[in-house]
Amino acid sequence: MEISWLGHSCFQLRGKNVNLITDPFTPQQESAEPPATLSKINASIITISHNHPGHNYVQGVGGNPRVVRGPGEYEINEVLITGVASYHDDEHGKSHGRNTIYVIHMDDLVICHLGDLGHALKEEQLEAVADADVLLVPISGGKSVTATQAAEIISQVEPHVVIPMHYHPTPDEQRPAQLDKFFREMGVEAIEPQPKFTVTKNSLPATMQVVLLTPR
Template sequence: MPHLLLIPLIVAAVYLLAPRPSLAQTETPPVSQCQMIARALPSVTFASFSADPVLKVQAKADEEVRITYVGHSTFFIETPAGVRIATDYNGWYAPPALPDVVTMNKAHSSHYTLNPDPGIDHVLHGWDETSENGADHDVVVGDAYIRNVPTDIRGWGGAMEPNGNSIFIFEVAGLCIGHLGHLHHELTEKQYAEIGRLDVLMVPVDGGLTMGAESMSRVVQRLRSALILPMHRRGPPISQFLSMFGSGFDAVTDDDATVTVSIRSLPKRPTIHILSGV
């Protein structure tokens, strides 16, 4: 699937020229599998891993990842090594088991909680009010490498707040899995480059609470992911979102809320997979 995996050269060049924080001499972070030209990443926290995380994280591309739609913008990701991750965790939609990692965005209280279960080891906010550059996560937990790309967010008054949202990216089992969060604008060239390749894309399809279907469809088409998982549906029927795509995209409606995916089982053509509950 070369057309699904390659980033345009102009995007790669933008990323290469963008300033990036330097690494500490003693740190040896994993190389992002999603960023073709990445050679070094900002400081990485190896949160829980036995010997040699650089070699073991993302190592087995033939293994499967389970993704379950829980509700609203929450997916429950289970890695081959048993790491449990909940996206846009708010405490209302209970995942099948207590997560090891939760990610959050602050657009509405349905996307975060300030009182997560104390048994959750890693709580990653998609915003950072103490930094003008937004949140910055580079964390290895078990066989998962988790990072984020900040985007702006629309406030209650309509003005845009810099770096108030994050696109979280989960690299595991050779897959690049991206969650757009509460995305309020089309992405810049720099943001596309920072994201890199996304094999699996979790995308809001609310028709306007985040972005209109036309704008969101342009982001989806640009990212060209193999597996597209709609979420955050409010108001308009899913057919409105599907109507934005031509013959180059397939659509599947599933009676199950869970899909199991590996790098080898990805669809040959971009496929919008509508899980039960969406």
């Protein structure tokens, strides 16, 4: 599988037979055209963690994809997806509403996309995501978990690979403060970003690895 970060919470999971997009983002410019990073992509499946701008721009993706919204179990093109109910805040959704965590079984791998999770994992949520090989985790704080909370969630899940998301690289290519804090919380040195991450079940690292991607 090839994993690319398109920015914000949007990833492309490119498998043997399926192309899946998570949380397609809304174009920033005032234009009817889709953002360039998405307009050239045809997907088989789109997952939407919550119905907020920046996460639900399905019209920006081509290919007539199946759209998955909300908790439940879905099987599409031999991809098994489990949507796990959660919240966008630590007040049971009172401030920012609900969020769906997605556990995606694809090409013998288990990818977990936390969406805009706003709280530590509860027991039933942890049970649902415990088999994750790759964890896509927000780190920016604000309306989702902070870098500190993200590190705590990672220690709960214990995935093979962690990819941070939901932060914004700065124009001068300096690392954002949230990313530096995340590195400190994880106890790792600064990591050079890469354009994509290719992984198979057999190539998963024996010890947990943090992977940093460059947004496309």
